[in-house]
Amino acid sequence: MTTHIQEKKSQLGQGILIFIYLAVLTGLEFFIAVYFNSVILLVVVALVKAVLVLYYYMHVYKLNQDSEDSDESSYEYKTGTNRLGLWLFLISDSFVFAGLMVMRINLLGLTRPHLDQVLGLGVTALLLVSSFFMNRGETMMHNGDRKGFLNNTLITFLLGLGFLIGVVFVEWPNAIHEGVTPSGGPQGAAFFMMTGMHAFHVFTGLILLAIVWVNGRKGLYDQKNYPVEAAAVYWHFVDVVWIFFYPALYLIGALTSVV
Amino acid sequence: MRRANSVWSALLLLLLGGAIGYGIGLGIDMLVSGTLNFSGSVAAAFALLIGVSAFFFGLYGYRGITRGLVWQVVGTLLGGLLITGIRAAMGLDTFGVFLFSEPAWVVGALVGVVSFIFGVGAVSDWMKWARGIDTPEHHEDEPGWQKYFGVSYDHKVIGIQYTVTALVLISVGGLFALIFRTELAASQLQFLTNTFKLFNQNGPQIYNSLMSLHGMIMIVSILLGISGMMNYAVPLLLGAQDMAFPRMNAFAYWVAVPAAVLLLMSLVLGGFDTGWTGYPPLSARAPVGIQMFFLGVFTAGWSSILGSLNIIATVVRLRAKGMHAMRMPIFVWASVATSIIALTATQLIGLSFQLVMFQRLFGMGFFDPAKGGNPILFQHLFWFYSHPAVYVFILPGLGVISELLPVFVRKPLFGYRWVAMSSLGIALVGFLVWAHHMFTSGMNEYLRVPFMYSTLLVAVPTGVKFFSWVATIWGGKIETPTPMLFVLGAILVFLMGGLSGPPHATVSVDLHLHDTYFVVGHFHDTIFGGFVFPFFAALYYWFPKATGRRMNEFWGKVHFWMMTPSFFVLTFGMMFVGLSGMRRRIVDYDPALGFDLSHLIMTISGYLIGLSVLIFIINFFHSIKHGEVAEGNLWNSRSPEWQVPSPMPAHNYAVPFEVVGEPYDYGLVGSKYVEFMPAGTGEGVKHVPAPAGAHGSKH
Amino acid sequence: MRHFVIVGILIVVITVLAYVGLDSAGLMPLAASSQAGPIDWLWNLEVITISFLFALIVAPMAYSLIVFRRKKGDTTDAEHIEGNTNLEITWTVVPLFMVMVFAYLGAGNLAEIRRVDPAAMVVRVTGFQWAWRFEYPTNGVTSDELHVPEGQQILLQMTSNDVLHSFWVPEFRVKQDLVPGRITELRFTPTVIGSYAVRCAEICGTAHAYMESPVIVSSQADFDAWMAEQVELAEQQAATPEGRGQALVAANGCAACHSINGAAGIGPTWLGLFGRTETLTDGSTVVVDEDYMHESIEAPQAKIVAGFENQLMPAYNFTDEQIADIIAYIKTLR
Numbered sequence A: 001m002t003t004h005i006q007e008k009k010s011q012l013g014q015g016i017l018i019f020i021y022l023a024v025l026t027g028l029e030f031f032i033a034v035y036f037n038s039v040i041l042l043v044v045v046a047l048v049k050a051v052l053v054l055y056y057y058m059h060v061y062k063l064n065q066d067s068e069d070s071d072e073s074s075y076e077y078k079t080g081t082n083r084l085g086l087w088l089f090l091i092s093d094s095f096v097f098a099g100l101m102v103m104r105i106n107l108l109g110l111t112r113p114h115l116d117q118v119l120g121l122g123v124t125a126l127l128l129v130s131s132f133f134m135n136r137g138e139t140m141m142h143n144g145d146r147k148g149f150l151n152n153t154l155i156t157f158l159l160g161l162g163f164l165i166g167v168v169f170v171e172w173p174n175a176i177h178e179g180v181t182p183s184g185g186p187q188g189a190a191f192f193m194m195t196g197m198h199a200f201h202v203f204t205g206l207i208l209l210a211i212v213w214v215n216g217r218k219g220l221y222d223q224k225n226y227p228v229e230a231a232a233v234y235w236h237f238v239d240v241v242w243i244f245f246y247p248a249l250y251l252i253g254a255l256t257s258v259v
Numbered sequence B: 001m002r003r004a005n006s007v008w009s010a011l012l013l014l015l016l017g018g019a020i021g022y023g024i025g026l027g028i029d030m031l032v033s034g035t036l037n038f039s040g041s042v043a044a045a046f047a048l049l050i051g052v053s054a055f056f057f058g059l060y061g062y063r064g065i066t067r068g069l070v071w072q073v074v075g076t077l078l079g080g081l082l083i084t085g086i087r088a089a090m091g092l093d094t095f096g097v098f099l100f101s102e103p104a105w106v107v108g109a110l111v112g113v114v115s116f117i118f119g120v121g122a123v124s125d126w127m128k129w130a131r132g133i134d135t136p137e138h139h140e141d142e143p144g145w146q147k148y149f150g151v152s153y154d155h156k157v158i159g160i161q162y163t164v165t166a167l168v169l170i171s172v173g174g175l176f177a178l179i180f181r182t183e184l185a186a187s188q189l190q191f192l193t194n195t196f197k198l199f200n201q202n203g204p205q206i207y208n209s210l211m212s213l214h215g216m217i218m219i220v221s222i223l224l225g226i227s228g229m230m231n232y233a234v235p236l237l238l239g240a241q242d243m244a245f246p247r248m249n250a251f252a253y254w255v256a257v258p259a260a261v262l263l264l265m266s267l268v269l270g271g272f273d274t275g276w277t278g279y280p281p282l283s284a285r286a287p288v289g290i291q292m293f294f295l296g297v298f299t300a301g302w303s304s305i306l307g308s309l310n311i312i313a314t315v316v317r318l319r320a321k322g323m324h325a326m327r328m329p330i331f332v333w334a335s336v337a338t339s340i341i342a343l344t345a346t347q348l349i350g351l352s353f354q355l356v357m358f359q360r361l362f363g364m365g366f367f368d369p370a371k372g373g374n375p376i377l378f379q380h381l382f383w384f385y386s387h388p389a390v391y392v393f394i395l396p397g398l399g400v401i402s403e404l405l406p407v408f409v410r411k412p413l414f415g416y417r418w419v420a421m422s423s424l425g426i427a428l429v430g431f432l433v434w435a436h437h438m439f440t441s442g443m444n445e446y447l448r449v450p451f452m453y454s455t456l457l458v459a460v461p462t463g464v465k466f467f468s469w470v471a472t473i474w475g476g477k478i479e480t481p482t483p484m485l486f487v488l489g490a491i492l493v494f495l496m497g498g499l500s501g502p503p504h505a506t507v508s509v510d511l512h513l514h515d516t517y518f519v520v521g522h523f524h525d526t527i528f529g530g531f532v533f534p535f536f537a538a539l540y541y542w543f544p545k546a547t548g549r550r551m552n553e554f555w556g557k558v559h560f561w562m563m564t565p566s567f568f569v570l571t572f573g574m575m576f577v578g579l580s581g582m583r584r585r586i587v588d589y590d591p592a593l594g595f596d597l598s599h600l601i602m603t604i605s606g607y608l609i610g611l612s613v614l615i616f617i618i619n620f621f622h623s624i625k626h627g628e629v630a631e632g633n634l635w636n637s638r639s640p641e642w643q644v645p646s647p648m649p650a651h652n653y654a655v656p657f658e659v660v661g662e663p664y665d666y667g668l669v670g671s672k673y674v675e676f677m678p679a680g681t682g683e684g685v686k687h688v689p690a691p692a693g694a695h696g697s698k699h
Numbered sequence C: 001m002r003h004f005v006i007v008g009i010l011i012v013v014i015t016v017l018a019y020v021g022l023d024s025a026g027l028m029p030l031a032a033s034s035q036a037g038p039i040d041w042l043w044n045l046e047v048i049t050i051s052f053l054f055a056l057i058v059a060p061m062a063y064s065l066i067v068f069r070r071k072k073g074d075t076t077d078a079e080h081i082e083g084n085t086n087l088e089i090t091w092t093v094v095p096l097f098m099v100m101v102f103a104y105l106g107a108g109n110l111a112e113i114r115r116v117d118p119a120a121m122v123v124r125v126t127g128f129q130w131a132w133r134f135e136y137p138t139n140g141v142t143s144d145e146l147h148v149p150e151g152q153q154i155l156l157q158m159t160s161n162d163v164l165h166s167f168w169v170p171e172f173r174v175k176q177d178l179v180p181g182r183i184t185e186l187r188f189t190p191t192v193i194g195s196y197a198v199r200c201a202e203i204c205g206t207a208h209a210y211m212e213s214p215v216i217v218s219s220q221a222d223f224d225a226w227m228a229e230q231v232e233l234a235e236q237q238a239a240t241p242e243g244r245g246q247a248l249v250a251a252n253g254c255a256a257c258h259s260i261n262g263a264a265g266i267g268p269t270w271l272g273l274f275g276r277t278e279t280l281t282d283g284s285t286v287v288v289d290e291d292y293m294h295e296s297i298e299a300p301q302a303k304i305v306a307g308f309e310n311q312l313m314p315a316y317n318f319t320d321e322q323i324a325d326i327i328a329y330i331k332t333l334r
């Protein structure tokens, strides 16, 4: 019994530890960008962050867990199938973002749009913190703590909403103010397209969070909690995308004068 | 009797609805533009939408597909009106020749697609799950033909829905080809002249729209056709009760229907003149029809992505006991290879079209040199999908060839492992060759030679398949019923297509061949050999499994012997004129080139192919009711689905089977591929309620 | 064994027949540039290979179909042969080797046809919907026909004003797209005197099929004479408004849509245009005068003559003087 509680605690502790790593790396990233402007270092940092999220928050290794139960109609087996399906979907989706990245690299090369880096760091922080709470919420639901799950998911939701509002109602007007407009040139085109597609995914993620929150409140996930895991994995995926988009838009390369 | 009645009343309603729609459209057009335009877009759009909806109403009543279509029409109009209202409030232009402005059409079309999905009922279970309500895992389908017009979760029903939709689209696309081939039969303009008027387009513009849509409708029909084969056959070959995600399976099929409607709308709304490739800057200037084309392809792309996701998950998770990877039927291997491509690469064509769409809507200059954009970037994004896509078209077809050959030569498939792996090899190498479509595009020069090497590499795994097929046939005891004829035809035709590939790959020769009819000949050969012929083979082969009757052999042979020679004449002609200087995508050619006779012959061959397909279609529908009864193992196959009586019952195998041998061990006395477990043991068929998992509700 | 010998013979026979058949069909057009030589050589090698590979597959297949047909009443299966790893390796490695040889040859071939002659004559090419313009920078001459001397390498520096086009003269083999916003290059050395046509090979809209211009290869002497004539003509034309107008019209490909002999075209004919009464799409009529023409050139969509609703004439950025010159020229067409 005690070991069980310890295990639960250590799971939550691991979430905190990973969050600290991520936060430090994000700060480091900003520092690198401002003082060294080294593309390679920035790419390395982003990759490390992505791997941390993929492994510790998204539990990609679970794909490899064979459900002991080989009865194809059992809940465990179906969960394994659902998990695979979700990951396949994410692989597919990441090709869109990779394509957007290619577009950005092709059009902008080693220049970056005229944007407020601090503001960028701000919204990035929101999303990162939301991932942390998402992980907590998921872990708690896994451990049968419905209340903890609800609270943490609500925080995640609010932070995510904050991110969305930050991008759409603060970042965008700010960029336009700086002269980066959608129709003004490649920088605006790339910026609005990339943040727009990402924001769209954040928006769908929020819908999923709302659904699992409402259903979770009804007690639907007390036993069968895969939907919580799915929503969480999706949410983290959106975060991983931003881990790459943020440096690509705000950090990498030199400023050019706005055309 | 009810059936005959409803077909006639449906046709009547089609005419009536079309006429009413035409009248409404004419009236609206008159109100908006002040002129009566009898050949205009608005009248035609209303005629198309209302006519088709009325047709299905007559056939099936107000439910299923009919309700989807009606909702789509209403959704499109409401979405369009909403944006028009907003634009009016902002003081922007509102109504125009195409009724709505372009942004209003785009939003309307999107709302229309979503409305269709809700109207048809493809997401009702997910909606319930989202509200925390459980639904039973299986729905009992209606008996008879009616189940095909509404949402069903049975993979066999969905497979047939896909297949029939593909046949409809092949007919439409083929009809387009026959129309523009008629214009090409002689030099100079015959009926598609400058004074010809239809849907706000003149003759050459209609040619361009028909030609472009022929390309894309055919490609969509291929995507649906392979989904049909894979959906029907893969779970049966694996011994699964259904696909891994039956609801997503239904969803993937049903989004393809509004996609087809959008593609047809693009012709009506001014068309577009870019070819199926939609290169900007031309596509950034084309009429609003191109937006419908983009949205249609985008939507069909989602069908393809979700369908292939499902296939992979099914193969990974739902194989019968004992079926480890090297005992899977080749068709399953091919399906996996195809699905890997479709799952990933498809996103890129969606993205490339989406970017042009946004360039048009918001002035974002991705591909506009005047705004610092790069037109060649589009080509890279586009071909990153569209080259691998050609292997999506053929891999299932090549799988069908490998699957059927052993049955009809009564010999094991030669080198099973090599054939299985070559599918994956083609799929993977296929990701690395896209720029061979861009040798003349002005892309960076240093890219040409590496892409020549990678392109030529694809010949190696493809060659492995050919040599293995020949070795399989060699020394067999060959029978040639209709499916086998189509298999042999497929090998021959695909060989011609494949061998005409490497000349394109060598850059210097491609500088001559690019954008000529030689390319057109090349890809009709590969597509017919890799998809059309195997598709027909599969249809003749699995038809008895689905219906319990077989198709008429005599007419099947007529179909084959009419189609194959005509097809060779058609594509040889294409290659011949292409080499001598015939460009692609031209409505008219210089009479001085002396191509008139060749083109006339090609047009006649095209008609003959069309006639043979017509014969097939009649045979197909006639045999459903009147074909010779065939309930047993008609082809004497080892494959599990033939070990149980036809037609296949609703939840597939009543008792599960175990794989105990190799799939193609023909000629090995006493060997068995599958063994059905004695009743009572094994897992049996259980009906457990589905988990309230929301795995798919994010799409 | 007997089977293999017969099939071997069949393969040889079919290869030869296929190659001879394809070769005598005269597939390629006349080879009129020094780039055509290497390309045709490689193509010929490919035709030989294709004939062989075709025979290699088809001969055993056809033979099996005849010889190994199931006999009537035989219900047994054939011999159980699962495969042969050595064979599989062979038919993986040999084609691999073959394609690598082709890639190597192809790379060499490409280098050969792109060999740079520093003394190449530069011609600037502009493509636009739906015509070609050729400028000879050293002589200051602009033409809608491409004239080149025989035996001299030509370097085309090409760009487009609107959408993609592609420069292709089938007799020269090589092809290159024209991309708006950048300059693409193409080199060729014409070797056979004659008149050819450049045909736009990339779809570019309604009249893509008609985007053709004459290409005339002449001896150096004839070319020089033509050039001198052009220089003189250009000087003459520059002296009068009609002349300048005519030069502008030629350089901008107006004739692709507007005939000057009354023939129907994509746009209204210019013959007798001035002073004509036209019916517009909204039903009203106008008399074509200078103001109307000016407006129609500057903003083609403002008033459209009935029957030409769907033809979107591009907007050219002519100056007012240039428009006046063009109108002066059109006035002479009666």
Ligand code: HEA
Pocket (backbone or CB within 6 Å): B277, B390, B391, B393, B394, B436, B437, B455, B456, B458, B459, B460, B462, B463, B464, B466, B495, B497, B498, B499, B500, B501, B502, B504, B505, B506, B510, B513, B514, B515, B519, B522, B523, B526, B527, B530, C053, C057, C095, C096, C098, C099
């Ligand atoms: C089903 C579709 C399909 C398939 C299978 C292929 C197969 C191949 N294609 Fe094709 N292709 C298309 C569909 C397809 N293609 C389409 C639609 C276009 C035009 C798009 C457009 O512009 O609209 C096109 C265009 C196209 C181009 C661009 C031409 C141009 O526009 O300039 C090129 C260039 O390299 C090319 C190459 C190849 C090659 C090398 C193969 C190879 O995979 C072929 C491999 C097979 C063999 C070689 C035969 C069997 C092998 C052996 C017997 C072994 C021994 C062989 C050798 C040693 C050579 N194709």
Ligand code: HEA
Pocket (backbone or CB within 6 Å): B170, B171, B172, B173, B174, B175, B177, B178, B181, B211, B212, B214, B215, B216, B218, B219, B222, B274, B275, B276, B277, B520, B524, B527, B532, B570, B583, B584, B585, B586, B587, B606, B607, B609, B610, B611, B613, B614
């Ligand atoms: C599946 C793929 C597929 C198929 C099957 C075909 C089939 C045919 N194709 Fe197509 N084709 C393409 C894919 C395909 N094509 C593509 C991708 C392009 C490139 C487009 C581009 O350049 O952008 C192209 C381009 C293309 C061109 C070049 C156009 C140009 O460059 O200007 C030509 C010209 O001859 C042509 C001809 C034909 C003909 C005669 C057939 C015939 O086989 C058609 C036979 C007829 C039928 C199959 C219809 C039969 C049915 C009926 C008669 C029943 C009708 C009844 C009702 C509708 C109720 N095709």
Ligand code: CUA
Pocket (backbone or CB within 6 Å): C127, C128, C130, C164, C165, C166, C200, C201, C202, C203, C204, C205, C208, C209, C211
């Ligand atoms: Cu210019 Cu086609």
Ligand SMILES: [Cu+2]
Pocket (backbone or CB within 6 Å): B386, B387, B390, B434, B436, B437
């Ligand atoms: Cu390709």
